[in-house]
Amino acid sequence: MNSLDDTIVAISTPIGEGGIGIVRLSGRDAITIADKIFFSPKGKKLKDARSHTVVYGFIIDSSKKERIDEVLVTVMQAPGTYTREDVVEINCHGGMFPLRATLQLLLKEGARLAEPGEFTKRAFLNGRIDLSQAEAVIDVIRAKTEQAERLALNQLEGRLSARITDIRDRVTELCTYIEAYIDFPEDEIEVIEKGGMINSMQSVEQELLNLSKGYDEGRFFREGVSTAIVGKPNVGKSSLLNALLQKDRAIVTEIPGTTRDIIEDYLNINGLPLRIMDTAGIRETHDLAEIEGVKRSLRAIEGSDIVIAVFDAGRSFDEADTEVIEKVKDKRAVIVINKSDVESPAFSLQPSAFGLQPVVKVSALKNEGIDDLKDAIYSICISYGGASGVEDVLITNIRHKQSIDMALKSLKEAEDALQRNEPLEVIALFLRESLDSLGEIIGAVTTDDILNRIFSEFCIGK
16 A cells, blocks of 8 residues: 655656656655666765756666756755655656666655655645645646636635635634533623524625625636537537637538537637537538538537527528527527627528527627627626636635535524524534535545545656
8 A cells, every 4th residue: 555655756747749748756766766876977876966956867777877857856845845755856868768777766765755745645635735726736737728727727826725714714603602512501692692503604694695696607717618619500600619719610601511520629718628510501401411510519519618690681580590599598698699790681580589688799700799799708707897706715615515515505404403403412413514625625624535536646756
């Protein structure tokens, strides 16, 4: 079984050729093990180096009396390191042979190959960061836009942790208050004190509810927005995709049914990453390939976060358009009236037919209205209609949302029990459940299963 007493090692830079590659060690024997394969022309030993300094030398395979690589070695002594253990980083040339040869020598001298995310896991277990900050590390690595990275950095810096800790402290005060009366059963909760407790519970409930409601916005920045462009054939879906991307990504012809499979690409709208899909036109058809394309279009509608429903202003509104409206009526959607530069008098579709869903007139061919469309897409994804949420605390992780929702549920049950004058032990139990759910977010309450699931998503070496 792996132990925290092990010294771990891994290649921490991506596989492939590059100018520099890094092999990282962490553990109480990290410096000693690195010293066994390191040679300094000036006779320096890594164990004698001052912390957070760089030493020049060579990696040596003593069994073959060969030099493996010319390196720079950074020595960092505990506790002022990423893991709060001794850390050594060997900067090799970026080819795979020197990196792997160096790794094999370190394994031979007693280091153990690190598990995925084990360096960050040790940072958590050794108290340098909490669990939500550890999860933010991988979000920083995977961020697709500047705003997504800023959200991840906010979490890494501890903004979410501070908010959750503050809420836990307030619930703890409530729990302490209740349990004090349990310890002194001769006292009773007075009406004013009871009302004050209910107000306090409701205040925390509202804050938890606001955090939970912000999840979609946070998730969109973290994971991207799955967006399907749908409509009947030949309304300009592929032209619209090309106009949004500013490149010829999809084939455009005047022949209906040209697009038979889903075409995907990525788009950045004000820092919001979109995975945008051009789908086959929705209509009745006897062509087997097109039938399959229509089926995939319908699945894309079901699985997407938002839908861009496209209609042709140059033709009369017909039954196929009605079917598209029916398919997207329950989705978060932007309605696009394309070919607005040649709008036909027979086109009778009115914006009021779509209720609160935004309606944008564009000409994909002339690149008109595209910026308005991007603004509309951004607005329906971001609940506050702007990027202000990026500066605040947003929930981006489904695990955090589930824990917040469970904490909110338990807190409401505590409030209801207090309103009904149920035994104080019941109220205290619900409050304890709420505390445990909040504790799961920052790692105050955790299990090996949760830790293994979180850190298994990391790459080896981080």
